[in-house]
Every structure is written in C-alpha cells, then in structure tokens.
Amino acid sequence: MNKVLYIKANAKTEGESRTFMISDSFVQEYKRQNQDDEIITLDLYKEGIGFLPVGQLNELHSPKPGEGKDHPILKYAFQFLEADKYIFAEPLWNLGVPAVLKAYIDYICVTGITFHYTKDGPEGLCTGKKAINITTRGGKYSDGPFKELEMGINT
Template sequence: MKKILFINSCPRPRGISRTLRLSDYFLKCYTDKHPEYELTEIRLFDEDLRSLTAADIERRDALLQAGKTDDPFFRFAHQFVSADRILIGAPYWDLSFPSILKVYVEHLCAGGITFQYTETGSEGLSHFEKAIYITTSGGFIGGNDYGTEYIKGVLNFLGNGTFTACYAEGLDICGNDSEKILQKKEKELSIIAEKW
C-alpha cells in the first residue's frame, strides 16, 4: 500500500481546531478517491518530543557512525522517509507555527536516512512525491509567511516532491464569518485533492 503521513501539529482537538478541520477534510477528499493509500497520523503534541540537547546530538552522531540507524531515536526519520504523500497541518503562531514542529524537524534531519551529503552538496533521500502544508490564522499572514517558507525549504532539503500550501486567514477578526471562510477553503482543498 502507498502511504500518507499526516503530521498533525495542532494542539487543539478535533471539533475546535480549524486547521485540523481543514486537514481532515483534505485527507477525506483524497483517501475517498484513493483507497490504495494507508493513512498514518502523528500527533506531535502527544509525542515524547523535545529539542535536541548536546547529549542527544552526541548520541545521534555515535549511532549514525556505528550504522545503528534502526535505533528508535530515528523512528520519525524512517517513518517520514517511506511516506509517498505528506500533509503538515499547523496553525499560524507568532509568524510561523508551534515550536513542536521545529523540534520534530530536528528529529527528521538524520544524515544517511532522510538526506545525505554528496560531493556536490546535499541530497534528499525521502520518497514523498507530493506534500501539502495547511495552516489557519487569526489575522492576515501577508509578507510574514515564515512558516510556509521554512517548511518548503525543509521538504526541499529532504526530498524532491512537489509542494503546495493552503491558508485560511482572518478567522479571528471581529465581524468575519469564519465558517464561510472555512467552507470556501474546503472547496479549494477538494480541487487540490483531485490532482494531488
């Protein structure tokens, strides 16, 4: 079976999180038409994830040098590298996204598993063909799109798949009809899902 990895970076639960609503909607549109895909969701806020410490880096490097890439330390990297489709759903926080997503990225970037250095530079080893980043914001993102740009850069570093982003903005602005904004985005997402 082909694999979709949903990297759920939303702290709020289903029924409350608008980012999760759009992410779930997109996944439903896609998997309804593509039953050959198996969906795996990682809930970053439920994982035992912490910023890499000096001791973690030392351990990681020792494991990689010893070729012990099957150590649980690399579980996120292995899961990521084998996915065919990637969805990252994260709310827009402080001009980017919740910091747990950055911590997750620290665990993904493992030399020899998700990327490698060659004579001409770095090379992504991940298999994903397509990735989408879904976010929602209270106000307007405008030129402060640091989260999307960062995620796009990381995905480009780790693989060669195409990248799409979808935003629902202005959800917390007084007087805005957030339900209407979300429904409009769902329509957009159903069209993206058809070609994804």
C-alpha cells in the first residue's frame, strides 16, 4: 500500500476549476487502479497555508529535538516525507504558480526532515518517490508573441 499526497493549489472551487476537473478525474482513475493505496488530499487554500511567520524561519533550518508532526510549521514536512507518491494540481496564473504553492514549498523544505547538508551540498531525503504535476493555464502560449512567456514547460 502506498500513501499518496494529493496537493491542491487553486482558489477556485471544484466546479469552476479546470485544474481540479482534470486532477480529480486522474485521482479517481488512480484509485480505481490502485485500490489499496491511501489518498490524502491537502487543499492548500482550505488548509490556510500562509507565508512563513516572521521570526520562525530558524525552525526550518534547525528543528528542536522533539518537535514533531503536531508542530504548526513542521507538520507539513513530516507529512510530505511520509508520502510515497505526490500529485500536485495547480493552474498557472500571471505566468507562474499560485503563491500558496510556493509558500507550501517553503514549509516542506526543512533541514533534517526533507533534506540535509553534506560536504557536497544539500541532499534530498525524499528519494525514489514518484510525482505528477497537473496544471492548466488560460491563453495561448505555444506559439506567437507569447511563446517566450510560457513558464509551464520552459522553466
């Protein structure tokens, strides 16, 4: 049995989000084909993910012994580490991902939980896991004057 973390980052509701229409359909088919897997849905807007609180950045660089899964910031890194697979679902807005997704990434990049430093530099601790990113966008960016602004596949 795998633990799949389904990370949703869109302020639109289920019925109006093209991203969620596609990603929810993907998740339903995944469940059908992988009935023993556990899907954990984390909707970043419903969760209320905000920017890192002032004065708490050090908690991400040096968690204190004993701080764990119930810590308001570190709990996301522990949840991410414990997952076997990831499904990210977000639109591209203003040529980038919603800020809430970047804020979430700040929450999960924690020294000693999801990565550590070696003599050769940082090294991830979430290795050998699979991820899929489902994203949508409006407008036409595949050719013409906006082609150079396409940030979904050119980054």
